[in-house]
Amino acid sequence: MKEKEKKSRLLDMFEILNKSFGPQHWWPADSLDEMVTGAILTQNVSWSNVEKALASLKKNGIDSFEAILAADTILLEGCIKSAGFYRQKAKRLKTAAKFFLSKRFIKRDDLLCLNGIGKETADSIMLYGLNEPVFVVDAYTKRILTRHKITQKTDYDSIQKLFEDNLPKSITLFNQYHALLVKLAKLFCKRKPWCNRCPLAIDLLENRIPFPTENFKSTDYLLLNTR
Secondary structure: OOHHHHHHHHHHHHHHHHHHHOOOOOOOOOOHHHHHHHHHHOOOOOHHHHHHHHHHHHHOOOOOHHHHHHOOHHHHHHHOHHHOOHHHHHHHHHHHHHHHHHOOOOOHHHHHOOOOOOHHHHHHHHHHHOOOOOOOOOHHHHHHHHHOOOOOOOOHHHHHHHHHHHOOOOHHHHHHHHHHHHHHHHHOOOOOOOHHHOOOHHHHHHOOOOOOOOOOOHHHHHHHOOO
16 A cells, blocks of 8 residues: 555544544543553553552552652452452552652653553553653554554554554644544454444445454445435
8 A cells, every 4th residue: 555545544433533533631640650550550451440450549648759769559459350450550659650750851762771661551641641742652543543454563663653644743733633542443344344434444345355343334325324
């Protein structure tokens, strides 16, 4: 696929999703401290479990970097138990809290040097916490792009480069686009996709790409959506 076509399709997909789902207001946090805490806690767990952990932290007054650093480790672990891997994540929270309290200017490479902070977590912090125009890539992003045949590369850097090279370098756009892809994957582009009502089904049709759902064809989609 030519670069010009990739750019056009990525922009078209954003417009469709934005019209379908509207503003996502992501990341749901009242402060940088809460955003970073959530980004660490959400690793390998659903957001609903993270919300329980965040609520427990707030209830116990552990809602800032200072409070996390000063908190009793047993208490901290107990508060975040719902997020899984609570001992490991408690250590990561304390490490991150110490880091943010000691640094005035934060760079992506600095975050990647912290224990337990990978590319997705680091970029989430850069975009949603520090307002830097960095596109966040996750498993949902990879799934949607490969199913729509925009790319067959699944490594983090390649997919991030695809977005950053073909979209305006906008914090607002990157923020909303990533959140929209997450929404799409949770509602329609699941491991077993639900294509018949997916707003991006039109992209598959227009580009003559077979539907990834078994026993569901483009003609089925047209019949359902023209009634």
